[in-house]
Structure formats: structure tokens, C-alpha cells
Amino acid sequence: MLPLLKRTLPAAAASLMLATSPAVLAEQTQDTESLNFIWIVADDLGYGDTGFNGSTEIPTPNMDRIADAGVAMTTAYVSAPVSGPSRAGFHTGRYQHRWGYEGNVGPQDPDLRGTPTDILMIQEYLKTRGYHTGLVGKFHDGKGEHFQPYNRGFDEYFGFNNGASAYWMQTNRNNLIYRNDQPVDGEPEYLTDAFGREAVDFIKRNHDKPFFLEVSFNAPHAPMTAPDDYMEKFDHLGNRQTLAAMISNMDDNIGRILDKLEKKGIADKTMIVLFSDNGGKWEHGGTNGPLRGEKGGTFEGAIRVPFTASLSGVIPAGTRSDTMISALDLFPTTVKLAGGEIDPEWNLDGKDILPVLSGETTESPHDRLFWRYSDSWALREGEWKLVQHRREEAGLYNLAEDIGEENNLINEFPEKTRQMRQTWQEISEEVGAAAWGRFRGRTDRQMREG
Incomplete structure (x- = not known):
């Protein structure tokens, strides 16, 4: 059997955290069990559009639950200001430029444009450690068959591999939404609700084994549309109404995920990370708070994103950190927490940020x-x-x-x-x-x- 991360019971871990580093904490334990990992990725969610980053116009109580249970990182970056290359970066822990992935792939050269199969992705690594892996939502990598999520290490997949999707897909006439390697007949629910449903079902079926689940909502990316009951809640927000409705609906679905973890008794052994793939877009009502610029550029509003993470007994609850980190850091941090070691041949640009998330240090691992x-x-x-x-x-x-x-x-x-x-x-x-x-x-x- 592969070695597993050793962890304390949450109550004991909380006291040990006061006196020891996470690395030592992992050794000074009595119980041995695997962590689960859930990455929740929003699409075009602005820095200023979450409660934990100070928004008062759009309540996000469930995103805030994650921050309240862990740490909100105020200086977290992604490696690109648009979706495709940003995702290539955080899936691999490497600057996506290393294989030429500077902009979105588009439909041209479908067998060439994308993340090469010899570049290791996080879900592919975790499978080697016995994890069951799932993707619900958006992928946005190459169009060729070898780039598809079901050929890139995901045991289960429900979603689309594209820059955007309609939210109402009753007929799926363009074969955009897939379950594993087969297009679905149609999706009767609003797509964000469908992704929430599928994520909850994944947890229900796999709670008794170590798993990695990426829930990659396409909200609040265009096309801008939301269910009527959510629209009614924000009819006072003018041009921000639809965006607010989409974010609120996504937040409720995040709540469904958190509730299922608690119901299954695995919340305390699940690391949850929530962040956006890039900054918000003004045209669609997004705001990046005090930051200049928007999606698609290189001012802070394009590349600094909302980011929060929780892990009971390891990441102190209700904390904030201004330390500079990158979404590239999620790959090595997850590898270490899964009990693995970083192979120098991977040539990672990301760093293990558990010492930052846990409050052990305020020094950025990046020069x-x-x-x-x-x-x-x-x-x-x-x-x-x-x-x-x-x-x-x-x-x-x-x-x-x-x-x-x-x-x-x-x-x-x-x-x-x-x-x-x-x-x-x-x-x-x-x-x-x-x-x-x-x-x-x-x-x-x-x-x-x-």
C-alpha cells in the first residue's frame, strides 16, 4: 500500500498547531487516513465579488463558510488572465508557457493545441496514489481526443471542454455536455445546479475512499443568465443583477457540497480550496474591488483572484494572509498533503504553500x-x-x-x-x-x- 498522510484528530491537531510545523504535525499523530481534496473553481469571479473579500452587494455565505473555517488569501494569483492557460497552469503546477500555451486554444490544430500528455496533471498524479478522481464542470484544454478529461486522469467526468457553455441545455444539440466519453441527451436543470447535483452525487458515492474532486463552475462567465427566483433577489442592482444572481446560485450549490461533506462525516478530512480562474469582467457586471483592470490584461484585476482554503486541524480557522501565492502552488501542496514527494524532473514552478496556509510563515515561497x-x-x-x-x-x-x-x-x-x-x-x-x-x-x- 502507498504511504498515507498521518493526521491527528481535529481537536488534538488544533492544539498541536500552536507548537509545531505542519511537517512535524504530520509525523506526530496517532491516526492514519487519507485526505480528500476538493478544488472549487469559479469562472470570471471578480476579486471584489465575494463576502470574504468584502462584498456587501452579493451575499456569499457558503464561500464565506470556507474562509471562516480556514484562511482567506488576499494576494493570490493565477498564471494567466484568461481561462485556458490559467487552468493549464494550475492543473500542472508549471507556467503553461513552457509548452507554448499562452492563449486559449481555439478550434484550430485540435490535435496540437493543448497540454501535452507527457506533462503531468494533478489528477493523473493522485491516481498513482490510489485516489478516485472526478471533474464536474468546465475543463477548457485541447480539442483532440487525447486532451479530453477522460483521457487525462479523471475517473469520472460530467461537463464540457470549451471556453463557455449555455446554461440551459435541454437538448445538448451541439454535443457540448459529456458524461465521461459520451454526450448526454440533454440537461433539464440550470447548468450550475446540475454541476452542484453531480458534485454532491460524487461525494455520496465515493465518501468511503480517498478522492480528488474538481468542481469547475462556469459561473459567472457569459452567457449571462440565471433562474428567475435568483434574478428577483437582485432586481435592485441594475447592470449587476444577472451576475449577482449567477454568483448567488453558485454559492448555494457550494453550500450543497459543504453540507454533503458534513453529512457523510468527512468534512474534517477534506481539504477545500476555492478560487477563480481569472479576474472579473466589467462588461458583465463584475468588480475587482480595489484592483485596477479586468480579465484579459495584466493589471491586478485580471490576475489577482479571490482564494480561500480550509483543512481542519491544519489551517487555522478565520484567518487572513497577505502573503503572495500562486494557483501554481496547488499542485505541489496537494502532492505533499497526499503523502508524496516532488520529483525534480517535473520542473515545477509552483511551491508547497502549506506553511503559508497554516500560518507557520508569512514569507512568500516566490521571489x-x-x-x-x-x-x-x-x-x-x-x-x-x-x-x-x-x-x-x-x-x-x-x-x-x-x-x-x-x-x-x-x-x-x-x-x-x-x-x-x-x-x-x-x-x-x-x-x-x-x-x-x-x-x-x-x-x-x-x-x-x-
Whole structure:
């Protein structure tokens, strides 16, 4: 049998956490059992549209339940400002640029565009440790058969592999929604409700074995539509009405998942992570709170996302952390919690963030984070961020003092600008060129100075 993570009973673990690190805690235990893992991924959920990040317009009591039971990370990033490459990054723990995955795949070259099968994904790794794996919802990788979720390590799959889907799919006439490798005849429920139903059913059937479940809602991504009873709750919000209704409905379905874990008695041995694949979109009513920009760029509003995680007895309840982390970190953190070791040949860019989540340290495991998407790019190094957003003038910002990226310091700190620009270029060359899109075959990008 593969070695399993050792964990204390929750009450004992809470007291031990005061005196020892998570690594030691895992050894000083009496009971041995496998953790379960649930990743809840929202689609285009803005930084400012959750209660645990301060929203008062859209109640999210169930997302807040996760934060109340664990930690809310205020400086969590994804590796791309749009869905496909962001997901390729967090599924693999690597900058997706390493195989040229800079932008969404699209329908062209279906057998070539996507995450290569020799790049290990988290669900594929967990299967080697005896986990039962499931995906409910959106995947958004390559279109070829070898890229499909049922060929990439998911034992069970209900959802779609595309950038977007209709929410009312009674006929499934375009064969978009699949159960495993077969299109379903149709889906009578609003799609977010259907994903909630399927996630609850997965837990019901697999609660007695170690499992990994990714629940990847496509809400609140377009097309913007929601059930009438949810729309009525927010008829006072104007252009944010539909978005609010979609988020509220998703939150209720998250509550169904949390309730099922509690009913089955496995909440205390399940790590739950909730985050968005990228920032919110203004056109659809999304808000990114104090952050500048929106989905599709490289200002903070595109790449800094709502993020919370809970694990009873290991992550202290009701805490907040400003430490910089990345969704890339979920891969190595999950590997370690599942009792595994990081293979250097994986060439991961993500880091084990359990010491951060548990409060053992406030130091970021990253010296810097890198972004490159079309003609936009950025580098964060400590509190400094150098950003080129499309055709705008490049900017240098101190995020500790200027979270909204309003005070451009590029002229005041020319040497810092030069050093960060050079570092960005070195990383860009090291991760490799885009494999498709406007900048195919290129690692260079323009920097526009005023």
C-alpha cells in the first residue's frame, strides 16, 4: 500500500498547531487516513465579488463558510488572465508557457493545441496514489481526443471542454455536455445546479475512499443568465443583477457540497480550496474591488483572484494572509498533503504553500511571479510590479503602497525598471515561445515608455 498522510484528530491537531510545523504535525499523530481534496473553481469571479473579500452587494455565505473555517488569501494569483492557460497552469503546477500555451486554444490544430500528455496533471498524479478522481464542470484544454478529461486522469467526468457553455441545455444539440466519453441527451436543470447535483452525487458515492474532486463552475462567465427566483433577489442592482444572481446560485450549490461533506462525516478530512480562474469582467457586471483592470490584461484585476482554503486541524480557522501565492502552488501542496514527494524532473514552478496556509510563515515561497499574454506582460518581484498592459504606457508600481496601480514610478526608479525588464525577458526566454496566436514563435514583447 502507498504511504498515507498521518493526521491527528481535529481537536488534538488544533492544539498541536500552536507548537509545531505542519511537517512535524504530520509525523506526530496517532491516526492514519487519507485526505480528500476538493478544488472549487469559479469562472470570471471578480476579486471584489465575494463576502470574504468584502462584498456587501452579493451575499456569499457558503464561500464565506470556507474562509471562516480556514484562511482567506488576499494576494493570490493565477498564471494567466484568461481561462485556458490559467487552468493549464494550475492543473500542472508549471507556467503553461513552457509548452507554448499562452492563449486559449481555439478550434484550430485540435490535435496540437493543448497540454501535452507527457506533462503531468494533478489528477493523473493522485491516481498513482490510489485516489478516485472526478471533474464536474468546465475543463477548457485541447480539442483532440487525447486532451479530453477522460483521457487525462479523471475517473469520472460530467461537463464540457470549451471556453463557455449555455446554461440551459435541454437538448445538448451541439454535443457540448459529456458524461465521461459520451454526450448526454440533454440537461433539464440550470447548468450550475446540475454541476452542484453531480458534485454532491460524487461525494455520496465515493465518501468511503480517498478522492480528488474538481468542481469547475462556469459561473459567472457569459452567457449571462440565471433562474428567475435568483434574478428577483437582485432586481435592485441594475447592470449587476444577472451576475449577482449567477454568483448567488453558485454559492448555494457550494453550500450543497459543504453540507454533503458534513453529512457523510468527512468534512474534517477534506481539504477545500476555492478560487477563480481569472479576474472579473466589467462588461458583465463584475468588480475587482480595489484592483485596477479586468480579465484579459495584466493589471491586478485580471490576475489577482479571490482564494480561500480550509483543512481542519491544519489551517487555522478565520484567518487572513497577505502573503503572495500562486494557483501554481496547488499542485505541489496537494502532492505533499497526499503523502508524496516532488520529483525534480517535473520542473515545477509552483511551491508547497502549506506553511503559508497554516500560518507557520508569512514569507512568500516566490521571489517573483511572471505573466505573458499576447501584447501584455508583467513581473511581480516582492512588492514591486512592472507591467505592460496592451498599448498603454508601461508602469512600475509598489503594490504595498498602491494596490490600485495608480502611481506610476517608472521615471523615479529607472534602475529598478531596467532590472525587472531584464529579469522578465530572461524568464520569458527560459519558459519558451508561444506555440500559437499572434506572437507564435516569439518570447519578446514590446515595452512602451512615455
